[in-house]
Amino acid sequence: MSEIVLRRPARPVRVLRQGLTLAWRGLLKIRHSPDQLLDLSLMPVTFVVLFTFLFGNAVAGDWHSYLQFVLPGVAVQTLVFASMNTAVAFNADLRSGIFDRFRSLPVARSAPLIGRVLGDAVRNAISLAVVMAVGFALGFRAHGSPAAVLAACGLMLLFSLSVCWLGALIGLLGRSPESMGGIAFVVVVPLTFGSNVFVPTGKLPGWLQTWVKVNPVTQLSDAARALMQGLPVGHGVQNSLLWTLAIVVVFAPPAVFVYKRRV
Amino acid sequence: MSSASGGLAIEATGLVKRYGKTMALDGVDLAARPGAILALLGPNGAGKTTVVRILATLLRPDGGTARVGGFDVAKDPDKVRDLIGLTGQYTAVDEDLTGYENLVLIARLLDHSRAGARSHASELLDRFELTETARRPVKTYSGGMRRRLDLAAGLIGRPRVLFLDEPTTGLDPRSRGVVWRLIRGLAEEGTSVLLTTQYLDEADRLADDAVVIDHGRVVASGAPAELKATVGGQTLEVRPSLPDDLVAATIEAILAEECGTVPRRGGADGLVSAPLAGGMSGTAAVAAVARRLDAAAIPVSELGVRLASLDEAFLALTGPVSERVQ
Missing domain, CATH: 3.40.50.300 (P-loop containing nucleotide triphosphate hydrolases)
Structure with a gap:
């Protein structure tokens, strides 16, 4: 009995360390197969270039001024899309033999889940860096302070971390990695396209505005734009953080619950 | 504990x-x-x-x-x-x-x-x-x-x-x-x-x-x-002179009774074999099977015992594949 009592206080530390070890495993994979890095940057590059030139002239008159408006939102969109990779990768992971090994070891049940989400957060940071780099190369200019730009990036990464939990839950519930695509599509498309990422809220039909205004992607894009351009942020930051927290509170516990039941 | x-x-x-x-x-x-x-x-x-x-x-x-x-x-x-x-x-x-x-x-x-x-x-x-x-x-x-x-x-x-x-x-x-x-x-x-x-x-x-x-x-x-040892380690084999399904089935029935194990057929040439149950004498089993075959008027070209392979012993313990599939 005494052994159990002694180990309890150290438990959160052990769980976190095991989670970090498993996140390291994810990062090693990037190092060993550079094509994964290509995967991570292909979508961001495509998104920035495509949306800037596709909608630029139509929405804002010229693509250069549209880029200033659209880039922060495209960054958010990229991260939401990337978070769905968590679903596919986690689902595939659960089926692999190595998970049996983890489960037969005295490793915390939640460690693989934490490792997956943390590892994906790093991957998302890489994707975000690519979006910003392509944006700057095309002529995006931030008028906010460097600290404010970093804060905007931090806010977006925090949000993507919360969406990873939703991805993990989908990955746990899905029957096969192939079936993930459809589910992810239904979640991601209304979130990202049903927002003011591409078109300012005021130019949208009234019924759509109702959704767009509450959409976390809108809130986050507004906050990111304001921070990057040095404009007054209003409630944007606060709302984004609330959404981030809400998504974690709603999706992380069921993900852990479903995961533990499977184990 | x-x-x-x-x-x-x-x-x-x-x-x-x-x-x-x-x-x-x-x-x-x-x-x-x-x-x-x-x-x-x-x-x-x-x-x-x-x-x-x-x-x-x-x-x-x-x-x-x-x-x-x-x-x-x-x-x-x-x-x-x-x-x-x-x-x-x-x-x-x-x-x-x-x-x-x-x-x-x-x-x-x-x-x-x-x-x-x-x-x-x-x-x-x-x-x-x-x-x-x-x-x-x-x-x-x-x-x-x-x-x-x-x-x-x-x-x-x-x-x-x-x-x-x-x-x-x-x-x-x-x-x-x-x-x-x-x-x-x-x-x-x-x-x-x-x-x-x-x-x-x-x-x-x-x-x-x-x-x-x-x-x-x-x-x-x-x-x-x-x-x-429990499966005897010996196998009894019978090769009929004129193999057909009816003959093979009859031989199987005889071997099942005399050897106390599940017989199996060995392919196109009609060979039927069965491991001997534990403690059974090979000579006695051959004699018993020979008498039954004679009584049933089944001519054979080969009849004898040999050491069972390990696979046969295993099969004797777990039953034939066809049974397993069902």
């Missing part, structure tokens, strides 16, 4: 596992002595992997109890996990990582320090003759190298009880020999090993004790040599 199981490394009583209406395990009992190698023998689908998964805390039984190192697998899974190592039927290493990284990963998960994990990994790679390929991704490994790495990964943390699910399936004879040697070495150091296999030959060469299961039930247990 370990006194409760009489000092056994593994003790399972009446294990039951259902998948829907299918009974994967229907009351399996087994016991493994500490430091000994126990072979769990059975054909595909017999329930071997299910037993291993229950004992390794990956699956909860629907009935019965199991203790590993004295700890109940259902009530004290964490204590059991502290004691065991598992090498599954499917390679449980990360294909994208190098062999070295795989071992460091597992060691770090088991709370080894960074330096400790590195030295433990190098030591195991050395022992399993993988040092040369340690820095290459596992996806470039051959089947035998993968299996050795998998075994090495199962040994991190120096488990007292090791589960090996079909450790040599799919390996060429040379790699099989290497794996056998490693397993023997582990047992000599005091590790208790439970290995599953489809080959009686493997159990015979490696194990101190064997349990044969089929259809989720234990059909025989004992030392591998005893198992061979």
Whole structure:
């Protein structure tokens, strides 16, 4: 009995360390197969270039001024899309033999889940860096302070971390990695396209505005734009953080619950 | 606590596992002595992997109890996990990582320090003759190298009880020999090993004790040599002069009665054979079968006994394939 009592206080530390070890495993994979890095940057590059030139002239008159408006939102969109990779990768992971090994070891049940989400957060940071780099190369200019730009990036990464939990839950519930695509599509498309990422809220039909205004992607894009351009942020930051927290509170516990039941 | 199981490394009583209406395990009992190698023998689908998964805390039984190192697998899974190592039927290493990284990963998960994990990994790679390929991704490994790495990964943390699910399936004879040697070495150091296999030959060469299961039930247990003895070790063969289905069926019926085991047909030339049940005299069996064949007016071109192959002994214990499929 005494052994159990002694180990309890150290438990959160052990769980976190095991989670970090498993996140390291994810990062090693990037190092060993550079094509994964290509995967991570292909979508961001495509998104920035495509949306800037596709909608630029139509929405804002010229693509250069549209880029200033659209880039922060495209960054958010990229991260939401990337978070769905968590679903596919986690689902595939659960089926692999190595998970049996983890489960037969005295490793915390939640460690693989934490490792997956943390590892994906790093991957998302890489994707975000690519979006910003392509944006700057095309002529995006931030008028906010460097600290404010970093804060905007931090806010977006925090949000993507919360969406990873939703991805993990989908990955746990899905029957096969192939079936993930459809589910992810239904979640991601209304979130990202049903927002003011591409078109300012005021130019949208009234019924759509109702959704767009509450959409976390809108809130986050507004906050990111304001921070990057040095404009007054209003409630944007606060709302984004609330959404981030809400998504974690709603999706992380069921993900852990479903995961533990499977184990 | 370990006194409760009489000092056994593994003790399972009446294990039951259902998948829907299918009974994967229907009351399996087994016991493994500490430091000994126990072979769990059975054909595909017999329930071997299910037993291993229950004992390794990956699956909860629907009935019965199991203790590993004295700890109940259902009530004290964490204590059991502290004691065991598992090498599954499917390679449980990360294909994208190098062999070295795989071992460091597992060691770090088991709370080894960074330096400790590195030295433990190098030591195991050395022992399993993988040092040369340690820095290459596992996806470039051959089947035998993968299996050795998998075994090495199962040994991190120096488990007292090791589960090996079909450790040599799919390996060429040379790699099989290497794996056998490693397993023997582990047992000599005091590790208790439970290995599953489809080959009686493997159990015979490696194990101190064997349990044969089929259809989720234990059909025989004992030392591998005893198992061979229970099926006599001799086979009676009859080759009819004019083979056809009716003749073959009649011969089968005769052999089933006279040999006390399930006969089988040997292919196009009509050969029918049956292992002799334990303790039966070969001469008496040949005489009895000859009398019955004569009475039934079946001419034969060949009639005799020979030593049974291990596969035949195994088949006699687990029943013919056709029965198993249904």
